Amino acid sequence: MLDRTAILEAAERVRETSRHTPLSYSYTYSNMTGAEVHLKLENFQRTGAFKIRGATNRIQTLSPDEQAAGVVTASAGNHAQGVALAATRAGVDSKIVMPENAPISKIKATQSYGAEVVLSGADYDEAAERAHEIEREEGRTYVHAFDDEYVMAGQGTIGLEILEDCPDVDTVVVPIGGGGLISGIATAIKAEKPDTRIIGVQSAGASSVASSLEKGEVVSLDGVDTIADGIATRSVGEKTFPIIQERVDEVVTVTDEQIAMAVVHLLERSKTVVEGAGAVSLAALLFDRFEYEPGEVIVPALCGGNIDLNMLTTVIVRGLVETGRYLKIRTVLKDRPGSLEDLLAILSGHRANIYAIQHDRTSRDIGMSDTEVEIDLETRGHDHVDELLEALESEGYAVEVLV
CATH class of the missing domain: 3.40.50.1100 (Rossmann fold)
Structure with missing residues (x-):
């Protein structure tokens, strides 16, 4: 089974192509969680992700x-x-x-x-x-993406860097797809600090590890469905699985909505672009997917930043919806002068900012004297959304929330 010596040897080989990425203390996430949070910014790695380490070691x-x-x-x-x-x-x-x-x-x-x-x-x-x-x-x-000891050893060099930069680390939170990354990091850290916890995180839409651990053998899913495409594998590796069994303390899952919110948090609060697969570790921390003590030193590994711009748009909208900062509604008005103006006056009076309006008289779902209106709104949180919907309904509008 993979050992620390193999990772130390890998460190010499990967030095030529990979960077020692920053470990950054986060005041924001430390204040939010009560832990001492240090972000391992592997999204700053050459090629934008940790994979260059394992690939270099194998080649x-x-x-x-x-x-x-x-x-x-x-x-x-x-x-x-x-x-x-x-x-x-x-x-x-x-x-x-x-x-x-x-x-x-x-x-x-x-x-x-x-x-x-x-x-x-x-x-x-x-x-x-x-x-x-x-x-x-x-x-x-x-060159296997994860189920190869040389690849695992290369990824494990991240663990060596975490220990070097944060020797008092209590918990390391690591994304899991096929398991190569967490196998390498867990091996590197447990060999030197066996009491340090290793928490693995999967997307709920690609969560083969929990079932595999429960059954004691590798379980393959019929399919995967997640915005975290970098960890969207149907099963954990045959070689990585026994390492996870032995050296990973806990495996948890996060939803796509939670992943989206973590991506948005990182963009807005840390000015850092992280892809869905890279953000699952922070999502697990922010949404209390595992237990920790106040002041505990926690390192979420942000393993990649290669997010497609179309996906980033979707993720941002998802994150804004989940935080109550984006609302799309539909209602029906009488098709007469001033009807739209009356509706907009209510929205304006409650300080909702309008992104877009679609006005349709031709829908077959409404009366001949009615018009259907869809409005995209910028809102300021869930309380503001509730206030706005209540105000509209009190004025007699039947409102359907679309997003």
């Missing part, structure tokens, strides 16, 4: 013949970029299979690092099937 350990034959892998995006850059830096040809719905930003970034990109499959698992076909057809070495 650096290939034999000369293996390097000459090239490598292939499957990835939703971050591992793809890590393998592409590590391979290019080592003079190794790389071919990356990505799901057909992979974010365009991650596809273009992977290509820019020198890899040939093949789009295949609906998710990571289907992309991996095609990648293994290419492995057999072309004699390339498959």
Whole structure:
């Protein structure tokens, strides 16, 4: 099983391509939680995510013949970029299979690092099937995204940095997809500080680990559904699972809504862009998904910042809705002069800012003398939303909340 020596050896290999990323004390999240929160900003890593560490360690350990034959892998995006850059830096040809719905930003970034990109499959698992076909057809070495000891060891260098920068750490919170990241970090930290807790976090829409731990064997999901595409795997790895069993203290899940709110918090309060998979660790802390003591030193690992701009728009709106700062409503007015003005006067009187209005006389769902109105509003919290809806209903408006 993976040990600290392998991680120390990996640290020497990955030094060429990876950065020692910052560990930043957060006054905001410390005040919000009562803990002492230090953010491990792995989203500042080269390629925007931790994957460059494991990819570099694996490629650096290939034999000369293996390097000459090239490598292939499957990835939703971050591992793809890590393998592409590590391979290019080592003079190794790389071919990356990505799901057909992979974010365009991650596809273009992977290509820019020198890899040939093949789009295949609906998710990571289907992309991996095609990648293994290419492995057999072309004699390339498959660089697994997580279920490989060299990859795990490379990711474990994050644990070494956490201990160096925060030696009194009590709890480290780590995202889990296939388990490579948490296996490496847990191994590095438990070897030196066995009493430090390791908390794993999955998205509720891709939560295979809890079931696997309960049954004592790897359980594969039929499918995944989450905004955290970087950890959207159907199952944990066969090699990572026993390490998680032995060295991870607890595994929890967070919802997409909680992930979205964590992303928005980081944007607004920390001025930091983090993708959904990178924000799950902070989401678990903010939404009390695990217990901790006042003053406990907690390090959430923010493992990546490669969020697609279209997804970022969706996440921001989700976060604003969850915090009561965005509201979309529908109501029906009499189709006569002044009706819309009367409605807007109520909204204005309660200090709701209007983003957009859609006014439709042609809907078949309303009377011939009526008009349907949809309004997007900026609001100031859940209390303000409740106040606004109550004011509209007291004036006789039948209001449907759309978002």
